[in-house]
Amino acid sequence: MSEITSNQVENQDSLSTESKPVLHARNLTKVYKTGEVEVKALDGVDFEVFEHEMVVLLGQSGSGKSTLLNILGGLDVATSGEVYFKDRLISSESKGLLTSFRREHVGFVFQFYNLIPSLTALENVALVTEIAKNPIKPEEALELVGLLPRKDHFPAQLSGGEQQRVAIARAIAKQPEILLCDEPTGALDHETGILVLEAIEQVNRELGTATVVITHNTSVGGIADRVVTLRDGKVSDIHTNSNRMSPRELKW
């Protein structure tokens, strides 16, 4: 849990492929059966994400990117193949163990924020820190996404972008090893989307949390260390950026 030491946070510049993968998946397939129709959502996908790394998972709707994210996050089970969290084989674990895997190691950011409307910004974060083993203070998490001044606002009193940043604070407050963001800008306008990506980028940079952002927006790939493109359930391209762009520089 506590691998993220301050030392590592300071040394995040030295991100390299020599570090160990936090998550890696081998030869994943996922077949959905709806009635008599079989749909192959994933077809032999290999995927990994390393400590401190920012990966953008690109793909059109139906490419299998969400399915991959769900399996990586322990929300869904692959038809075949293996998923390792560090040295732990999670792809064959029970639902109960997957729940604790999510609880202890994974932060989620959703397209539609999914904040609890009856809790304030701060309380939404506290909801997670109360059950986490090694959380940072909820205030710190909000500070990180620049929303501390709005901590006592309820979701209905926050803009979409603000809500999404609270969601990011909620996701990272437990100090997860991995942050999974599913179309985090999908419901937002350009300017707000940039703000949210900045928050994600900042978390990745300052806390060193391995981050996977899925999007259909190719421009977002610019902020990644690595861009993995999925098409028809297969990895069609892996591209490594020599230089990460700041979200401000993105154009779409």
Add this chain to the structure above:
Amino acid sequence: MKALNLKLLRDLWHVKGQVIAVALVIASGIATLSMALTTLESLQKTSEQYYSDYNFADAFVSAVRVPNTFKQRLEAIEGISLVETRIKKYASLDMPDFNEPVMGLLTSIPDQGQPRLNQLALRQGRWIAPGASDEVIVNEPFAEAHNLKLSDRISAVMNGKKRYFRIVGIALSPEYIYSISPGSLMPDDARYGILWAGQSSLEAAFDLKGAFNDVAFKFDAVSDHQALLKQIDMVLEPYGGRNSYLRDDQISYWFVNNEIQQLKTTSIIFPVIFLLVSAFLTNMVLSRMITNEREQIGLLKAFGYSNLQVGAHYFKMVLVMCFVGAVIGLAAGAYLGQANTEMYAEFFRFPLLVYDFSFTSFIASSGVSVLAALSGIVGSIARVVQLPPAVAMVPPSPDIYHKSFVDTPYIKHWLDQPTRIAVRQIIRKPLRASFTVIGIAFAVGLMVLAIQMSDAIKYLGISFFNDAQRQDMTMAFYENQKQEALYQVKRLPGVIEAEPFRYVSVEFINGTKTHRGSITGLESDATLQPIYDTYSEQVVALPEEGMVIGSILAEKLNIGVGDRIYVEFLDKSGLRRDYPVVGIFDTFIGLPAYMNLKTLNRELGEVGQYFMLNLVVDSQHYDELYKAVKESPAITALMTKQSLLDAFNETVAESMLVFMFIFIVLSSILVFGVSYNMIRISLSERGRELATLRVLGFTKGETSYILLCEVGLLTLIGLALGCFVGWGLTQLLGYAFETELFRIPIIIYPHTYSYAVIVAIIASVMSALFVVKRIHHLDLIEVLKTKE
């Protein structure tokens, strides 16, 4: 089938749990009312049928000895259609299987066949053979209590002589549906039996050759009953017959009427409260269900369905629930109604049964339920259809929450986030929360009401038989006794104390208000069965002069302390006097009136007369005492207090406990139905929120807690409030329950609240378990993508 109707069926199938829960709530309301009214109507019809089939008399009179020739004079009175003269006398019976003395009432029937009035329903055996002086027909409850068979022999001490009879028939009579010995309040079939023997046999036995001492009358349909009574009394006055009375005052008829009256209270007030509660709950549950259908309604409107069509669609949905509820209610009501009627018919020993399902009450209660259900959805549908389709299809924007008392630092400190969610939701929708609370509270209140019936009965028994009475036995004599007999009784084995008292039948009159009852003559220093005020739980002193009367008698006569009460003595004295009322006291049973025994005897011109004795007896010597008493021709009965208490418990408790059980079951269904629907609706409103929490790593247990916390908190408040509601309903029912015979003590023992709360908790936990299963099937993946 139209697509919309298909959708309806599939939707209903999808929410079948809720459909059943709503239907059960509706059904319990309908079932209760139709059961109760069916029982009531059937019993009324059965008793009327019984009275008319067996020609129950319209009026009665007893005298000392009237020559047979006077029968014609009675028949000659215009307005009297039938006169049946008879002999009715008490005797003490010696039952071989029974230590205690038994009192028998011998009633004559014609030497051949049925009497014309008060006919017998012969259950076994045959009529008395003409001229057979040793044959007797006994009433069925008595035969059963002593396991008497045809051709068994029993002996009776009549007029001081022992005579033997052979049982040739076992019968029931409309005159003795309730057979109560003089001085008792409850039937006690083991210690009081009715025997019918031939006219000539009893004439000989009681020294009444060519005479009668009792008459039953049938009046013409149109006649002035009071005037007829006066004429009868005028004819019979010289023979000690000045106390003719109508069937309303006949003891069995009066008791049965009282019993049905009491049933009317239970069967109207109780079910009506129940029906209203179930209607309220239906209304509330459906209104929330429809609000959840908002997007669907928007979609239908977007397709071009009119508001009316959309409304009709949901009306149909609700009607299906009502229909299912009504069908279950009909089946349950008919079944329970029949079972209940049969139970009562058996209790009253009606020889026939008119079972008549009360369709009126079924239709009325179904109507109330359907109206309540529809009115529950009208508001919600109207609100939703007013929205433009585009707005309706989008889920409502997140509710706006505000800071409240939860956010005061102290409270905040011990509320974790999940609990805060629950508390905020309650505060956010106070109306909805209070509906849930009220719903649960009423269901629990009904349960308290049902369970406390046994408290009331228990308390009544303890108060009446233990607190107010200290004697072990009561002894009754064949005739009034003088002082010497008291000394003789005191010398009987085991007798420690003996206190005399007597009853005199009287008519109390205050203007137009009258009551036929009796005065109890009691010694002023009586301690064994003194006047006991149930309100203050104190003994009330009896002054030398004046009367102390029960509060219900005072109410009936509209009389207070200091007023004078006019009394017509119905014994041979024929005395008419007025006495001051010097005290009024509360009592649960009967309409008693007390006078000082010496004063009463003085008024009647008798010295040291009494009819009964209260005894304290050494329990070691009971059997010896029974034996001695059986040999004494002067003593007709010796009743132990225990046997009276047993009779009371059997008579009152049995019928009430069945009712109580039914109501507990139905109240549990209410609690279950309400909390199931509340949780289920809560789940559909908050499914996305809960799935999000599951994704964030909350366990099923933690997620369930968040779902159940709100309903749980409301249920807790509802339980507490329910105890108050139960208390209130008990007060209400207590007042409504009052009959001449009984007042139900308004008492709830603490454990009653605990039972009600425990049963309610079990019902709501069960409902929660049903819903929690669904948390396991929350679609975690959908949450990530779709918005609501």
